[in-house]
Amino acid sequence: MPVSRFLFFSSKHCTRESVSLLQRFGPSKGIQSRGYVKSSKPGYGKLGGDPVMPIESQTRSWGIYAIPAAVLGFVGVATLVHYNDERRAVLKGQGDRSGINAVKGPIIGGSFTLVDMDNRVVTEKNFLGKWVLLYFGYTSSPDDGPEQLQIMAKAIDKLESKQGIKVLPVFVTIDPQRDTPAQLFAYLKEFDSRIVGLTGPVGAIRQMAQEYRVYFKKVEEEGDDYLVESSHNMYLLNPRGEVLRCFGIEYTAEELSEAIFKEVNGYPT
Structure with a gap:
């Protein structure tokens, strides 16, 4: 038999077997899972057997995965921006020491309106002309808070007695719900009578904490009790109200x- 006729015969034979198998078992599952866009011509976009999934259903299925992915992407971007914002933060008195505004970023420090232990309104203008050591804490702090206040009291005492430098210690509560003016007075007098305690509305405290890049978070305990996680930082403000350290x-x-003596001694009069 010539080679060409043999190939033609084999091709026809394979085709018949394929058609026979398809008729016996029906369309394959792989073919049924495919989706085709409907064509204007009759007969296009259809397969034998079970109907195919519409394109709209497939789009909804992808939407189930696309929405959480978009949310996670947004959270990741926001975290990165916040991280970079913290790294680029500039102390208020150090933004242009080089003579040009080469350092760019958010400034630490800002205006505020709170009340002191005598219920008098206090703003940042009340501290102009004074060196201020500012600390954010709360009177119910079990460990770091009292220790930091002791360090603050001893440091300002050393500066005044040995160096003749007066620095005003200021304590700003991050728990205004419990730290009333009376509570601040009773608490701070145990450390040093020179410490000025400030409190105020929750919104005002949060705004000031954000301006000074102070981290704090309320942690629920048993019953109605709670603790407050905090960064426990102190800030040295020069007489112009700028944060130096x-x-x-x-x-x-x-x-x-x-450290405070070096800053005060090197500050231009």
Whole structure:
């Protein structure tokens, strides 16, 4: 038999077997799962057997995954922006020390309106012309708060007695719901009578904390009790109300007083 006739015969034979198998078992599952767009010509876009999934249903199925992915993407971008915002933060008195505005970023510090232990309104203008050591805490703090206040009291005492430098210690509560003016007075007098306590509405406290990049979070305890997580930072403000230094909990009273002395001594009069 010639080669061409053999190939033609084999092709026809394979085609008949394929058609026979399709008729016996029906269309395959793989074919049924495909979706085609409906055509204007009759007969297009249809397959034998079960109907195919419409395009709209497939779009909804993808939407189930697309929405959470979009939300996660937004959270990731917001976290990255917040992280970069923290790293680029500039102390208020250090933004243009080089003579040009080369450093760009959010400024630490700002205006505020609170009340003191005598229920008198206090703003940032009340501290102009004074060196201020500012601390954010709360009177119910079980450990770090009292320790930081002791360090603050000892540091300002060293500065005044040994260096003749007066620094006003200011305590701003991050728990205004419990820290009333009377509560602040009773608490702070146990450490140093020179410490000025400030409180106010929750919104005003939150605004000031944001301006000074202070982290705090309410942590629920058993019953109605709660604690407040905080960054426990101290800020040194110059007589113009600008933040020159930020001190963490790693400073001892001696180290804190020495660091403040260097800033005060090197500040242009």
